[in-house]
Amino acid sequence: MKKTALVTGASAGIGKATAIYLAQNGYYVYGAARRLEKMQDLIPYGIKPMSLDVTNEESLKACVSQIISEVGCIDILVNSAGLGSYGALEDVPMQEARNLIDINLFGTARLIQLVLPQMRENKFGKIVNLSSVGGKVYFPMGSWYHASKHAIEGLSDCLRVEVKQFGIDVIVIEPGATKSEMIEIGAADLMRVSGNTPYQNLAKSIAKTYSSMNAVEPIVIAKLIKKGIEAKQPKARYVGGDMVRPILFMRRILSDKMFDKMILSQMK
Template structure:
């Protein structure tokens, strides 16, 4: 019997590629996003569109209830919805910081809470949390984005050992540079917040770095295939990394002392 999958953030980027690929691979896929009109194109691939605002508890509950009533529950939850909001810590309003954490962390956690009872009952479940190499490597001007991704890594590590006893796997996927448009949007956001402050020189250098990364990024399908590999593994790994520069960057982060790693990182932003 085909497994039921909920993919959040399905209107674009990695979420869209993943929802489409899994539907074509025989899964029953619900693709969720705030703007359901942006999901209509996915219907031709068999993706079922559903409205979801991960910052609204009512919306999250309604989404899960709909899938439960139609399909009997969620077998595989893929938390792909995300936001990249940038600027120097000193410049970013706390309201924007809280919104970042609501989308990247708390929304994912709430969906997990609601999906787990059904998974425990079936003694089967897969929870895939989209992190980033930014969950291991912190760039300047991205304090709140990196805080959210470091947090999803820690949440996943803890959760993995809570729910293993119920036959539920928790998997972290760490994309490197991926053509999602997030880096272009992030660069513009960066300049809006810090382009005219004491951090303007660093902001301009980082925006140029983002533009170069976007040019050399991987197609979202690369990460979608990695996600499919992770959920189809009999014994999945705790983490899967892929996309441009993901594995080399994670290896350097692991091997180099902090001071040397910082020096290498900042050399790219001149």
């Protein structure tokens, strides 16, 4: 029997690639995002696009309710919806910061709350939370993004232990730089926020770094997600992308001061 997957953030990037890849491999997929018009190309793959705003309670409830009424269950939840907002902490308006946390953390958490009762009843479920290498390390000008991804790591660890007793697995995916709208607009967003402030020199250096990133195709991460949800005993975390493992290794072995120096050495 086909498993049903709900993939958020399916209008672009990792979310879209994951929705397509799962559909191509025998899953019945609902692709959800705010921009319904950006998901019409999913229909030929047998994917059902759904309008979803993860910051809106009624939208979240309606999405889950519709899927359960149509197919009876949500076996797999892939929380791929996310936002990157960049700039020095001093410069980022709190409204923008709250919006990022609302999307990256609270939207993920609320959707998990809504699917868990049915997963517990079925004694089966796979919850995939998209974190980032930025959930383990840090880079200047990304304070709110890193805060949200560090929070996803902690949330997922607690949740994994809580729901294991019900036959539900929680899997964290930690991609490195991945080709997406977030990468494309990251440098421009950074310069908008901090390009004309006392942090402008650092902002220019980091924007240059963004433009030279060796980002992987989203399908690389989609394959990682499929590997995780199909493993009999999935790992707590799956890592993918260019230079991610070396970066995580350096974070483990270096002191905070040494890691700071390593980061700053790249911002010239």
